[in-house]
Amino acid sequence: MSLNEVPLPDRQSGSLSVCDVSVQVADLTILNHANLLVATGEIVALTGSSGSGKSTLLRAIAGLVKLSTGTVMWDDIALHLLPTYQRQVGMVFQDRVLFGHLDVAQNIGFGLNYTNLPKPLHAKRIDELLQLVGLSGFGKRRVDTLSGGEAQRICLARALAPSPRLLLLDEPLSALDTATRAQLTTDIRSILKAERMTAIYVTHDLVEATEVADRVVTIDRVLRQG
Amino acid sequence: MLFVGWPTLRIMLRGLNLTSVSEVVGNSRYWRIVAFTIIQATLSTVATLALAIPTAWLIGTRNFVGRRLLTGLWSATFTLPTVVVGSAFLAILPTSVNRSLLAIVSAHVFFNVGMAARLIGDAWSRVTVSFDDIAATLGASPRAVTRMLLAGPLRKPLASTAGLVMTLSLTSFGVILMLGGPTRSTTETEIFRQATQQLALGRAAVLALIQLLIVSAVLAWTTSTRSTKTTGTAAHAVDRRRPVARAEQPIAVSICTAISVVVVLPLAMLFMRSIRDVDGHISLRTYQSLTSTRPGNGLLNAPIDAVATSLRAAAMAAVIAVVLTVATVAGTRGRLAAVIAGLPLAVSGAILGFGALIGFARPPFPWRSRWWLVPIMQGVVALPYAIRVLRPAVEDIDPRLAEAAATLGASPRSTWWRVQAPLLLRPFLSAAALATTVALGEFGVTSFLVRPKQETLPVAIATLSSRPGTLLLSQSAALAVILGILTMILVGLTSSVRRDS
Numbered sequence: 001m002s003l004n005e006v007p008l009p010d011r012q013s014g015s016l017s018v019c020d021v022s023v024q025v026a027d028l029t030i031l032n033h034a035n036l037l038v039a040t041g042e043i044v045a046l047t048g049s050s051g052s053g054k055s056t057l058l059r060a061i062a063g064l065v066k067l068s069t070g071t072v073m074w075d076d077i078a079l080h081l082l083p084t085y086q087r088q089v090g091m092v093f094q095d096r097v098l099f100g101h102l103d104v105a106q107n108i109g110f111g112l113n114y115t116n117l118p119k120p121l122h123a124k125r126i127d128e129l130l131q132l133v134g135l136s137g138f139g140k141r142r143v144d145t146l147s148g149g150e151a152q153r154i155c156l157a158r159a160l161a162p163s164p165r166l167l168l169l170d171e172p173l174s175a176l177d178t179a180t181r182a183q184l185t186t187d188i189r190s191i192l193k194a195e196r197m198t199a200i201y202v203t204h205d206l207v208e209a210t211e212v213a214d215r216v217v218t219i220d221r222v223l224r225q226g
Numbered sequence: 227m228l229f230v231g232w233p234t235l236r237i238m239l240r241g242l243n244l245t246s247v248s249e250v251v252g253n254s255r256y257w258r259i260v261a262f263t264i265i266q267a268t269l270s271t272v273a274t275l276a277l278a279i280p281t282a283w284l285i286g287t288r289n290f291v292g293r294r295l296l297t298g299l300w301s302a303t304f305t306l307p308t309v310v311v312g313s314a315f316l317a318i319l320p321t322s323v324n325r326s327l328l329a330i331v332s333a334h335v336f337f338n339v340g341m342a343a344r345l346i347g348d349a350w351s352r353v354t355v356s357f358d359d360i361a362a363t364l365g366a367s368p369r370a371v372t373r374m375l376l377a378g379p380l381r382k383p384l385a386s387t388a389g390l391v392m393t394l395s396l397t398s399f400g401v402i403l404m405l406g407g408p409t410r411s412t413t414e415t416e417i418f419r420q421a422t423q424q425l426a427l428g429r430a431a432v433l434a435l436i437q438l439l440i441v442s443a444v445l446a447w448t449t450s451t452r453s454t455k456t457t458g459t460a461a462h463a464v465d466r467r468r469p470v471a472r473a474e475q476p477i478a479v480s481i482c483t484a485i486s487v488v489v490v491l492p493l494a495m496l497f498m499r500s501i502r503d504v505d506g507h508i509s510l511r512t513y514q515s516l517t518s519t520r521p522g523n524g525l526l527n528a529p530i531d532a533v534a535t536s537l538r539a540a541a542m543a544a545v546i547a548v549v550l551t552v553a554t555v556a557g558t559r560g561r562l563a564a565v566i567a568g569l570p571l572a573v574s575g576a577i578l579g580f581g582a583l584i585g586f587a588r589p590p591f592p593w594r595s596r597w598w599l600v601p602i603m604q605g606v607v608a609l610p611y612a613i614r615v616l617r618p619a620v621e622d623i624d625p626r627l628a629e630a631a632a633t634l635g636a637s638p639r640s641t642w643w644r645v646q647a648p649l650l651l652r653p654f655l656s657a658a659a660l661a662t663t664v665a666l667g668e669f670g671v672t673s674f675l676v677r678p679k680q681e682t683l684p685v686a687i688a689t690l691s692s693r694p695g696t697l698l699l700s701q702s703a704a705l706a707v708i709l710g711i712l713t714m715i716l717v718g719l720t721s722s723v724r725r726d727s
Contacts, residue, residue, distance in 0.1 A: 064629050084632035085640075091633040097626045101648045110644070114635030162635055 014075035015039045016061070016166055016198065021070030023056050031056045033069070036217065038166070038200060043192055045201045045213030052219045054202045055094070058168040061200070062089050074165055085114070090164035094171040096151035098143040104130075104154055105139035111162035129157040132191055149180035156188065160195050167192070167199040173208065185211045229606045232591065233581020234573060240584055241435040246428030250436075256416070256429075260436060263412040266327060266402075267395035270334035274342050274391050275384070277335060277485065281343035283372070284481050286350030288474070289467035296482060297347075300340030303489050305717045306710055307667025308400030309684040311337050313706035314492035315405055316691055316699065317499040325407035333401045336492055338391045339485065345390070349383035350375070351467065382451050389448025396441055397574035400669040400684065404691055413437040414576040418673065421580055431584070434577050445572055493710070500704040504696050512700040520697075524689040526679045529701055532686035533708060536666055539601045539682055543665035544612075546605030548658045551612040575607050575670020583674045595677065603671045608661035615660055619653035620646075656723040663716040667709065683709045 016038040023031040031053040038044050046054045059065045061072050063084035072080040079087050090111075098107050108126045117125060130136050133153040138146075146154065152172055159167055172188070173181045189212045192199050203209050209216045240246070250256045284290075285297050303311070315333045316324055323329055353375060366374065376384065399414045406415060413433050420430035470478045503511040516530040523529070573581075582603055586593040593599050623646055631641040669684035676685050683705055690702035 062629075062633055064632070083637075084629070085635050085637050087633075088635070089633060091630070093626055093630065095626070097624065097630045099627060099630075099645060110631070110636070111634030113644075114640075158630075158634065164633075168633075 013040050014077075014165065016200075017071075017073045018057070018061065019071045019073070021057065021060055021072065022068045023053070023060055023065050024068040025065075031060060034060075034219070036200075038198060040198055041196050042215065043189065043197075043199045043201060043213045045203060045209035045216045046219055047203060047206055047209050047216060048219035050204065054204075054219050055170050057219065058091070058170050058200060058202055061166070062091050062168055063087055064091075088162070088165045090159035090162065090167045092152070092155050092159045092167070092169045092172045094174055096148065096155055096175070098146075098151060098154060098158075100143060102143070103139065104135070104141045104143060104146070107143060107154055108139075108158045108161050110158060115162045117162075125161060129161055132160075132194060133157045134187065147180075148176050149184060152176065152184065153187075156191065160191070160197065163195070165198065167197050169199060169201045171202050171204070173203070181208070188212055228591075229582070229602060230573065230578065233578055233585040236585035237431050237434045237438075237577070237581045240428060241431035243428055243431075246432045249429055250432040256433065259411050259416050259433075260413055260440070262410065263396060263414075263437075264440065266330050266334075266412065267392050269327070270331045270338070270395040271388050271392045273331055273335045274338045275388060277339050277488065278342035278346055278387070279376070279384075280477075280481050281339070281485050282346035282350050284347075284470075284478055285343060286347030287467055288470045288478065290470050290478065293467075296486070297340075297344060300485055300489055301344050302340070302714065302717065303336055303493075304338065304341040305663065306337070306713055307669065307684055308337070308398050309404060309669050309687045310496070310667070310706045310710045310713070311492075312401045312404030313687055313691060313703055314496040315401075317703055318492045318495040325405065325410060327410065329405040330402060330410065333405055333492075334391075334395045334398060336488055337398070337401070338394060339488060342387050342391055343485070345387045346380065346383055349380055353379040385451035386448055389444055389451060392444050393441060393448065396437075396444065397576070397670075399574065399576040399673075400688065403673075404688055413440070414574065414670075417576065417580050421583060421674065427584055430580060434580055437577060438573070441572060441574070496703050496710075497707055499700055500707045502700060504700070512697070512704045515697065516701060516704060522693070523698055523701075524693055525681055525686055527681065529686055529690065529705055532681050532683045532705065533712075535680055536683040536709075537712075539604060539672075540662045540665035540668075542598075542601035543604035543608055543668075544658050544661040546602060547608040547612045547661035547665070548654065550605070550609050551616050551657060551661075552654075554609075554613060575668060575672075576674070577670075578603065578607065579671035579674030582671065594675070597677070597680065600672055600675050600677075600680065600682070601665075603675060604665040604668045605661070607668050607671055608664040611664050612657040612661045615657040616650065616653050619650055623649055652723050656720050659716050659720040659723065663713055663720065666716065667713055683712075 016036070018034060018036040021031060021034045022029060034053065034057055036044070036046075036057070046057065048054050056065060060067055061079070063079070063082065067080055070080070071078060079089070099110065102110065105123075105126050108129055109122050112122045112125060126139060127136070130138055133156055135150060135153055135157075138150070138154070143151065143154065156169075156172070169188070173184055176184065185208050188201075192212075201209070201212050203212075206216070281300070285293060311333050315329055315336070319329050319332070396412075397414065399418070402410070402412045402415045403418065406412065411419065413436060417430045417433045417437065420426045420433065500512055501508055501510065503509045517528050519526070519528050525532075527535075582599065583594065585591065586599060627645050627649075628638075628641050631645045632638075636644060667684060668682075669688065672682050672685055673688065676682065681689065687702050687705045687709065690698045690705065
């Protein structure tokens with residue numbers, strides 16, 4: 001089956017603009033007046049030292065932390081005013097966060113329940129994504145039988161399934177061994193490009209950043225775009 | 227909170243009455259009862275620890291065939307209803323001592339020794355590796371190391387366990403009522419007599435306040451001794467128990483035999499009494515006699531009817547407890563859940579039962595004669611236990627799962643049903659089974675509130691055993707065996723569900 005034979009859930013094209021975003025926890029400023037623009041279909045890598053606020057920026061865009069200042073816009077849609085589940089922003093977490101009570105196919109199909117994709121097409125979309133991440137035939141596997149690299153591929157497929165307007169990847173390879181990282185670095189770029197996904201990829205590894213992304217942005221308290 | 231707060235408030239209002247206070251304070255009989263309450267609890271604690279400490283050494287630091295099985299068996303007594311324990315000791319002790327301090331202390335040791343050994347043993351298993359090795363390499367003998375451990379890193383776990391045993395001995399209403407008889411009253415059994423036989427509610431309320439003060443003082447002390455860290459803790463996941471050395475074998479066998487006798491003998495004797503008819507022959511006649519009514523036994527129904535009544539009430543209580551638990555735990559009221567989880571130690575069943583007796587007697591809550599009050603109050607008693615099972619399970623759920631679900635488009639409600647609820651299914655079943663177990667054996671609240679023809683198993687057991695006659699005593703033992711078996715089935719169910727999860 002060729003990719004995208006199954007119609008994708010509705011996706012609104014557009015670009016992301018993060019303006020003057022700050023995040024404060026108690027008296028501590030974790031992110032200070034960050035700005036970022038990401039165009040449709042662009043993959044941007046965010047790099048920076050530990051504690052610079054890379055992951056916090058992703059969580060702010062996803063709505064998982066509260067903004068103390070600033071806006072997060074998708075064209076003219078104010079994402080920062082929407083709860084996480086209405087933002088259509090997918091996320092791949094640093095540690096492999098899979099639903100242990102569901103099998104691989106059910107994990108990937110989880111987000112499809114909240115899209116307009118008709119139910120009969122869910123299985124096809126899941127198969128398509130399994131093929132895309134190189135794990136065809138893994139649908140019935142229990143998630144606790146997967147290796148680290150396999151689990152992270154499933155996380156990626158699950159995040160891609162509902163065809164979010166934007167995908168956020170928070171150091172998705174940091175917990176993997178060197179060989180798996182090298183393989184997945186190449187694969188992730190081709191998977192994201194195959195899905196025509198707009199994405200922000202957080203990593204502290206500059207080589208990985210340049211291999212995955214179209215553009216690399218360094219964050220160092222005040223976000224600098226390169 | 228209505229079913230705990232209002233009864234407690236009514237006790238306070240009723241007890242803070244000058245006439246009632248002076249009646250109690252001015253009568254030396256009540257002071258003797260308070261003194262006996264404290265003395266029996268202190269002796270029970272000392273005797274329990276005397277047996278529990280060597281047992282804790284064995285199960286905490288040594289590995290031997292059957293260790294898990296024996297530990298489980300010894301701890302299982304703790305889950306038995308107090309009236310089953312009372313019945314077992316009525317069966318084992320000679321008539322001359324079965325209404326004595328010795329009987330009460332023995333029953334408390336039986337009830338608590340496994341639990342105490344397990345708590346101390348767990349703490350011992352975490353400290354022994356580093357201390358044993360370090361001390362031994364510095365030239366200390368095993369005895370010196372043990373002394374050092376008990377005075378050092380094990381001091382707080384020991385004190386905490388002692389406080390827990392003391393609290394349980396202060397509030398073991400069922401055991402005291404059955405084994406103390408009319409002459410050996412503790413504060414709780416005296417409250418029961420004052421309230422239900424002499425109808426002196428004011429005096430009972432003053433005694434209830436005194437009991438609350440005593441238990442609160444012990445709990446406050448226990449809490450102050452509870453350690454959050456154990457010095458010299460070894461890695462939790464690694465079991466570094468050593469095999470029993472040849473020289474240690476006699477002492478290990480002695481400990482295993484002694485504890486097994488303490489635990490098994492009363493239950494075996496209880497069973498034997500239940501299958502011995504009035505002529506002393508082994509038969510099932512006692513069990514057959516449970517199906518018929520008998521004038522003068524204190525029950526209006528056939529004794530066996532108490533089984534159905536108990537199961538019905540316990541099932542309702544479990545539903546109430548679990549629904550309330552989910553409502554408490556699923557919300558963001560973690561602190562409230564923590565407070566409720568600590569309630570059964572502070573406000574015992576007997577105190578709660580007495581509070582309900584006076585609190586729900588007239589408007590604004592005239593519910594005392596309503597059939598549903600017993601299951602509700604049993605549910606309230608079971609609630610903290612259900613919370614103790616479900617709360618850690620809820621807290622263990624990785625918060626990132628909810629975050630992942632949200633980024634996939636799931637609303638908070640959808641996330642609860644599709645992600646969190648399936649993960650909580652087994653702990654939920656476990657909490658339900660535990661709540662049923664607690665409600666089934668509940669005696670304190672029920673004894674104050676039970677209506678004629680609605681006697682639960684524990685009430686029927688206590689009623690039959692309090693009347694003269696070999697048959698009634700055998701019937702009481704037979705009902706205790708049935709209750710014990712039902713409890714063990716539910717405990718097994720709870721453990722297997724928890725183990726699988």
